[in-house]
């Protein structure tokens with residue numbers, strides 16, 4: 001199956017789009033406003049697709065191919081003692097992330113963002129530049145130099161702190177600060193990478209731009225590691241470990257591939273959402289079941305955005321959802337609210353209804369068996385909507401409904417007229433590049449749901465709660 005990106009992009013456009021996105025990211029850093037941050041979500045997604053898939057035939061890179069390009073080096077130890085084994089596995093060619101899994105005499109110099117592998121016997125020097133933010137395409141993140149020193153060791157920096165527990169090095173910045181990326185790019189991979197250690201792991205962070213981030217997600221982080229996160233920026237120590245993971249390997253845009261979880265731990269998305277419910281002490285772990293409680297009304301959270309990409313006929317939509325049997329609350333989720341507060345609020349609902357956007361990430365706090373209704377605006381953006389939120393919802397154990405609007409439900413019809421390519425040929429807008437796509441379809445579009453048509457989706461969603469045991 002060809003994605004739209006593959007079918008419609010050529011290299012020239014990719015470069016053009018990249019430049020635009022890079023410019024945008026600079027702007028977003030300067031503006032430091034929540035709204036522009038959202039831009040980077042979809043920008044990032046598209047960049048990923050273009051950079052990583054645009055030139056290849058298939059979306060999935062076969063596993064065999066990935067392994068050929070990885071460099072697996074085993075340095076034989078002088079004795080059979082396991083502590084003298086050196087294992088180095090670094091990958092810089094997967095679709096999304098760079099990472100290394102290192103075992104041996106590993107010395108980290110935070111101040112210079114370098115990780116040295118000190119071999120116990122003679123070995124050649126090897127070097128990898130690892131993007132420590134989980135999406136390789138993120139800009140403004142310094143790469144970590146992972147170097148296998150030429151052995152036997154002589155010039156290796158002397159350890160000033162020695163640990164017996166393993167370490168995970170990751171970076172913030174990049175696209176973090178946006179709720180989707182906070183979960184997809186940082187918390188989820190940290191969760192599945194740290195799980196095997198049951199808290200006995202040292203997290204080391206490169207975080208020059210978002211000092212508040214660790215505080216915001218402290219409740220989740222303290223459940224992954226019993227130890228305070230060490231900030232590597234300007235760290236003057238030489239910290240020594242036997243086992244270090246550099247970078248967070250993403251399995252997919254937002255998800256877990258159980259076979260790729262290290263340490264033989266079986267994890268899937270329901271484990272991640274359970275983890276979040278424990279971290280934020282969310283009370284509900286099962287959505288409403290009308291089979292059990294026939295008189296209960298499932299609670300629906302309708303997410304409204306500001307100032308664009310809104311539901312114009314909010315009152316009618318609420319009335320229709322109530323007529324279908326839901327209790328409806330309209331919310332505008334504030335970016336600055338404490339995560340645990342937002343999580344508790346969302347967890348009190350059984351369903352989320354919203355227009356495609358980062359707000360859909362709140363699905364992670366819904367009780368299992370709940371419903372996500374994602375309304376996909378005009379402009380052939382259903383692929384994005386599905387990959388970022390639809391498939392993850394299903395994997396979390398939610399029931400997912402996608403409602404593609406018709407052009408009559410879009411404010412763009414009136415704005416551009418029925419003959420404009422914006423209406424008749426969304427692909428032509430995609431070909432004009434990211435900014436056009438973003439400005440037209442993802443920013444200024446409001447939606448007036450066709451109540452009769454949308455009622456069918458509401459009914460299906462209600463049937464789900466009726467049938468749930």
Ligand SMILES: *[C@@H]1O[C@H](CO)[C@@H](O)[C@H](O)[C@H]1NC(C)=O
Nearest residue numbers: 111112113114127129144145
């Ligand atoms: C990382 O490696 C590059 C090239 O190999 C080098 O120029 C740079 O100075 C190194 N950085 C550090 C901090 O060692």
Ligand SMILES: *[C@@H]1O[C@H](CO)[C@@H](O)[C@H](O)[C@H]1NC(C)=O
Nearest residue numbers: 376380382383401402403404
């Ligand atoms: C929404 O549109 C996409 C692409 O046109 C299609 O694959 C998908 O099945 C549609 N979903 C629904 C629920 O109509």
